[in-house]
Amino acid sequence: MDLVERCREFRATHDPSDRLGWLRARFDAGLAWVHYPEGLGGLGLSRGMQAVVEAEMSGTPDNDPGRIGIGLGMAAPTILAFGTDEQKRRFLRPLWTGEEVWCQLFSEPGAGSDLATLGTRAVRDGDEWVVDGQKVWTSGAHHARWGILVTRTDPDVPKHQGMTYFVADMHAPGVEVRPLRQITGEAEFNEVFLTGVRLPDDLRLGAVGDGWRVAQTTLMNERVAIGAGPARRSMASIVADAWREHPELRSPAMHQRLLKLWVDAEVMRLTAVRLREQLAAGHPGPEGSGMKLLFARLHQELSGFEVEFRRELGYDDWTLRRPETVDFVGREAGYRYLRAKGNSIEGGTSEILRNIIAERVLGLPSEPRVDKDVPWKDLPR
Amino acid sequence: MSLLYSDVEEELRAAVRSLLADACPPSAVLGRVESAEPYDLGLWKSLARDIGVAGLLIPEEHGGAGATPREAAVVMEELGRAVAPVPFLSSAVLATRALLDAGASAPLERLASGETTACLVVPFAASPYADVPVVSHDGGALTGTVRGVVGAEVADLLVVPVDEGLAVVEASAAEIVPAVSLDQTRPIATVTFNDAAYEVVGGFSPDVLRAGAGLLASEQLGIAEWCLTTTVAYVKERRQFARQIGSFQAIKHRLADLWLEVVGARAAARNAVSLEPQAVAVAAAYCGPVAVHAAEEALQLHGGIGMTWEHPVHLYLKRAKADEIALGTPGDHRAALASIADLPA
Numbered sequence: 001m002d003l004v005e006r007c008r009e010f011r012a013t014h015d016p017s018d019r020l021g022w023l024r025a026r027f028d029a030g031l032a033w034v035h036y037p038e039g040l041g042g043l044g045l046s047r048g049m050q051a052v053v054e055a056e057m058s059g060t061p062d063n064d065p066g067r068i069g070i071g072l073g074m075a076a077p078t079i080l081a082f083g084t085d086e087q088k089r090r091f092l093r094p095l096w097t098g099e100e101v102w103c104q105l106f107s108e109p110g111a112g113s114d115l116a117t118l119g120t121r122a123v124r125d126g127d128e129w130v131v132d133g134q135k136v137w138t139s140g141a142h143h144a145r146w147g148i149l150v151t152r153t154d155p156d157v158p159k160h161q162g163m164t165y166f167v168a169d170m171h172a173p174g175v176e177v178r179p180l181r182q183i184t185g186e187a188e189f190n191e192v193f194l195t196g197v198r199l200p201d202d203l204r205l206g207a208v209g210d211g212w213r214v215a216q217t218t219l220m221n222e223r224v225a226i227g228a229g230p231a232r233r234s235m236a237s238i239v240a241d242a243w244r245e246h247p248e249l250r251s252p253a254m255h256q257r258l259l260k261l262w263v264d265a266e267v268m269r270l271t272a273v274r275l276r277e278q279l280a281a282g283h284p285g286p287e288g289s290g291m292k293l294l295f296a297r298l299h300q301e302l303s304g305f306e307v308e309f310r311r312e313l314g315y316d317d318w319t320l321r322r323p324e325t326v327d328f329v330g331r332e333a334g335y336r337y338l339r340a341k342g343n344s345i346e347g348g349t350s351e352i353l354r355n356i357i358a359e360r361v362l363g364l365p366s367e368p369r370v371d372k373d374v375p376w377k378d379l380p381r
Numbered sequence: 382m383s384l385l386y387s388d389v390e391e392e393l394r395a396a397v398r399s400l401l402a403d404a405c406p407p408s409a410v411l412g413r414v415e416s417a418e419p420y421d422l423g424l425w426k427s428l429a430r431d432i433g434v435a436g437l438l439i440p441e442e443h444g445g446a447g448a449t450p451r452e453a454a455v456v457m458e459e460l461g462r463a464v465a466p467v468p469f470l471s472s473a474v475l476a477t478r479a480l481l482d483a484g485a486s487a488p489l490e491r492l493a494s495g496e497t498t499a500c501l502v503v504p505f506a507a508s509p510y511a512d513v514p515v516v517s518h519d520g521g522a523l524t525g526t527v528r529g530v531v532g533a534e535v536a537d538l539l540v541v542p543v544d545e546g547l548a549v550v551e552a553s554a555a556e557i558v559p560a561v562s563l564d565q566t567r568p569i570a571t572v573t574f575n576d577a578a579y580e581v582v583g584g585f586s587p588d589v590l591r592a593g594a595g596l597l598a599s600e601q602l603g604i605a606e607w608c609l610t611t612t613v614a615y616v617k618e619r620r621q622f623a624r625q626i627g628s629f630q631a632i633k634h635r636l637a638d639l640w641l642e643v644v645g646a647r648a649a650a651r652n653a654v655s656l657e658p659q660a661v662a663v664a665a666a667y668c669g670p671v672a673v674h675a676a677e678e679a680l681q682l683h684g685g686i687g688m689t690w691e692h693p694v695h696l697y698l699k700r701a702k703a704d705e706i707a708l709g710t711p712g713d714h715r716a717a718l719a720s721i722a723d724l725p726a
Contacts, residue, residue, distance in 0.1 A: 240724060244723065259715040260666075270384065270651075271644055271648040273648070290637075351634070358627075358633035364636065365624075368628070
């Protein structure tokens with residue numbers, strides 16, 4: 001049976017008024033993410049075929065991808081790549097249906113761009129691990145059932161070697177989530193304090209000491225997810241519409257800038273279209289690593305332009321809110337401007353991404369490393 | 382329409398690239414620019430006859446290959462990558478498109494084989510969005526001067542926008558004086574008609590210039606790619622402070638940004654082969670500055686050697702800067718988007 005037929009038969013035989021039932025059945029039918037294996041929500045098809053499913057399923061209940069983005073974009077590909085069969089069966093279905101929300105416990109106050117220097121300790125105690133430390137910039141931790149967690153398990157070896165990756169139970173005793181307020185007024189993200197948190201060994205993802213390699217899978221997927229993120233309306237179209245609606249605010253100088261930004265936005269759109277074509281053809285190019293950088297720069301320029309164009313001295317709402325999703329469209333220009341500042345920091349700063357492009361795509365040598373062969377515990381702090 | 386390259390296009394690219402690698406290394410271009418023959422007609426004959434690029438855009442019924450702008454764009458990329466001094470753009474793109482639009486089959490048949498070369502007699506800096514200067518005629522003969530024409534000195538046939546449409550004039554009937562050109566790999570000339578006999582073959586529209594601008598974006602992509610690749614190789618080799626200079630973030634970040642520009646230019650140039658107004662304006666506004674920036678970065682990151690006549694980077698800088706002006710400046714193309722994309726002043 002071809003994919004279109006399979007989707008249509010599914011629609012004909014299931015009741016969309018039962019949202020959760022619908023999503024669970026869609027997962028079980030392999031129509032969640034068709035590039036995943038059969039039995040895990042997919043059909044083992046190419047990633048490009050997912051567009052066919054999305055088109056056929058439009059208008060039916062969705063799993064609110066904005067709310068569960070970290071699970072979809074980061075936890076799921078990591079579990080798929082490194083999880084045991086039992087872990088895949090346990091976690092992927094409620095992750096995809098949105099029954100269980102995920103967060104990412106990577107960055108620490110002392111480990112940002114240099115993530116591999118992280119110090120949250122996990123010490124083995126029989127069949128369990130005891131975790132102590134502090135994580136930060138944890139979006140959605142206050143909604144999360146599970147977290148993907150990287151810890152230090154061996155301080156006596158160089159920093160990249162002594163890490164181990166876990167699924168953290170966010171309901172376990174000793175997990176404390178505190179909101180961190182952002183420049184927008186709201187608090188999307190949190191500090192997470194882990195004090196004597198006991199995790200069973202069957203929540204370990206990948207081998208002991210192999211956490212860095214597992215984390216790389218998560219981070220590469222994060223950048224792809226951010227760069228190719230689903231946008232209901234692009235920032236360029238928001239700005240272009242504002243321009244069309246307000247002839248009284250236009251000036252020749254702003255017009256020149258608008259046209260230049262509009263060209264940049266159109267080129268980014270075409271770059272993304274070409275990248276998707278490459279993925280669909282089974283030839284993913286290195287262009288993916290650049291999309292987040294382009295997206296961040298363009299978002300920042302467009303949102304700054306919009307505030308200036310509107311001559312807007314007000315702001316919509318400074319209340320400390322706890323939003324479930326990042327929504328550029330539902331807020332006003334000032335919010336967009338401030339929130340876009342995070343785009344070049346979250347998920348790898350633009351500076352780190354330039355290093356990655358230079359080293360992995362262009363093959364340029366890395367900076368000399370003073371910390372490479374030093375045991376983690378002896379690193380200067 | 383796909384933004385990727387088809388297998389056929391990749392084969393065409395490989396054939397052109399291989400010929401250029403043998404016959405047109407940068408050292409040969411450098412040697413030629415100050416010679417009496419800045420255009421390489423031997424290379425042009427090989428490209429035209431052996432690979433068939435002269436008749437690429439000419440339909441099969443007129444003896445051409447019946448290919449599309451997609452294939453022509455791939456040839457432009459490779460010619461840009463080699464700053465090849467051949468009249469492909471002037472003859473096989475601009476003059477050919479003008480004759481095709483005019484429905485002039487007889488001259489096209491002469492061009493298809495590559496035996497005859499033509500050029501479109503308009504200033505290379507003419508914008509597709511403004512009136513093209515036309516040559517006036519008086520009593521059945523052309524009189525006037527057009528400056529800044531590319532490919533004229535190697536053309537057998539001049540294709541001339543005139544008051545009544547498009548005229549064809551034998552090159553021997555005009556006076557063609559090469560000018561000292563910023564881009565020595567595609568020199569300009571002044572074309573003067575003194576009572577030259579002509580034949581009107583059809584109409585003329587500035588859409589020809591737009592098509593040229595759409596394909597020029599692919600040449601600009603090729604220039605930028607050469608500059609990026611050559612510079613990346615150089616900074617891996619050059620050592621200062623006891624390390625490869627390519628290990629310094631100050632240099633890595635500039636090259637990462639340039640790579641992103643080239644990635645964008647490729648998507649824009651591929652999209653422009655549709656020759657649709659918006660696609661061309663976007664590509665021309667974007668790719669021109671990318672090629673110039675790539676050549677400027679290449680020069681700077683080569684240090685002193687980049688400033689020498691001996692190193693070929695200046696050929697790319699001059700070609701890129703001339704291309705940025707050719708067939709509408711980036712500003713002209715952006716201004717056109719005000720109406721094309723409904724972003725009024």
